[in-house]
Amino acid sequence: MAQQQRVPLIAGNWKMNQNHQEAVVLVQKLSWVLQDKKHDYERVEVTVVPPFTDLRSVQTIVDGDRMRITYGAQDVSVHDAGAYTGEISASMLAKLGCSYVVVGHSERREYHGEDDALVAAKALKAIDAGMTPIVCVGEGLDIRNEGTHVAHCTQQVEGSLAGLSPDQVAEAVIAYEPVWAIGTGEVATPEDAQEVCEAIRAQVAKTWSSQAAERVRILYGGSVKAANAAAIMAQPDVDGALVGGASLQAEEFAAICRFYDLPDLSGVA
Numbered sequence: 001m002a003q004q005q006r007v008p009l010i011a012g013n014w015k016m017n018q019n020h021q022e023a024v025v026l027v028q029k030l031s032w033v034l035q036d037k038k039h040d041y042e043r044v045e046v047t048v049v050p051p052f053t054d055l056r057s058v059q060t061i062v063d064g065d066r067m068r069i070t071y072g073a074q075d076v077s078v079h080d081a082g083a084y085t086g087e088i089s090a091s092m093l094a095k096l097g098c099s100y101v102v103v104g105h106s107e108r109r110e111y112h113g114e115d116d117a118l119v120a121a122k123a124l125k126a127i128d129a130g131m132t133p134i135v136c137v138g139e140g141l142d143i144r145n146e147g148t149h150v151a152h153c154t155q156q157v158e159g160s161l162a163g164l165s166p167d168q169v170a171e172a173v174i175a176y177e178p179v180w181a182i183g184t185g186e187v188a189t190p191e192d193a194q195e196v197c198e199a200i201r202a203q204v205a206k207t208w209s210s211q212a213a214e215r216v217r218i219l220y221g222g223s224v225k226a227a228n229a230a231a232i233m234a235q236p237d238v239d240g241a242l243v244g245g246a247s248l249q250a251e252e253f254a255a256i257c258r259f260y261d262l263p264d265l266s267g268v269a
């Protein structure tokens with residue numbers, strides 16, 4: 001399905017890296033590099049997803065310097081307030097100016113036992129607070145080797161967006177991240193990324209609406225670098241990237257954000 005009016009989104013998930021002082025330096029550097037290249041944020045949206053402890057500092061620098069970079073959080077509580085030690089509510093994140101909240105990242109699913117129902121509840125909390133959830137799905141190596149990865153991912157989409165209306169799904173972001181490609185240097189081929197992103201869009205059309213399918217942005221994540229971004233982003237159902245390791249280097253991340261300037265090296269031996 002053609003990309004049409006979907007504005008690509010490049011999101012940098014810093015994971016548990018960068019203290020609040022380092023965060024300010026990294027955001028400033030990213031902004032400078034993009035400014036230097038006259039980056040058009042209407043053409044490609046750029047967001048960073050720092051640890052919770054950095055958000056206030058990132059908010060201050062983004063607002064103070066009137067940056068066009070947006071930012072988000074890596075997780076959110078399903079609870080609104082109260083005795084939930086260690087949890088952070090959606091309203092707290094909204095108050096910090098977060099535009100996005102990543103939910104259901106494979107590291108949350110694996111290390112914190114999060115299932116699709118919890119992920120859907122978190123997505124709804126983010127939406128209720130005025131933020132956009134980036135809902136992550138993806139298969140492990142065993143499922144990929146079995147060849148059932150498409151069914152696995154479409155089922156995860158069904159479960160992880162359960163309860164959202166077609167309009168809410170249209171405004172959401174889905175990230176397809178094959179677990180075997182995260183932080184391993186093992187990137188899925190552009191065709192692998194397209195296969196699953198296309199199937200996810202078809203599933204959204206079937207379960208929600210064709211309009212939601214046309215509007216929802218679907219990102220690819222897993223060892224995205226400047227060297228492979230152009231080929232991945234050229235796929236018709238890939239609307240951006242969720243970038244981990246490479247988002248910690250301002251120059252590299254800025255190059256990914258400007259993927260349309262990069263050569264497509266996929267055919268080069």
Ligand SMILES: O=C[C@H](O)COP(=O)(O)O
Nearest residue numbers: 013182183222223244245
């Ligand atoms: O959220 C980001 C993904 O887990 C990808 O991480 P990576 O780019 O380091 O493979």
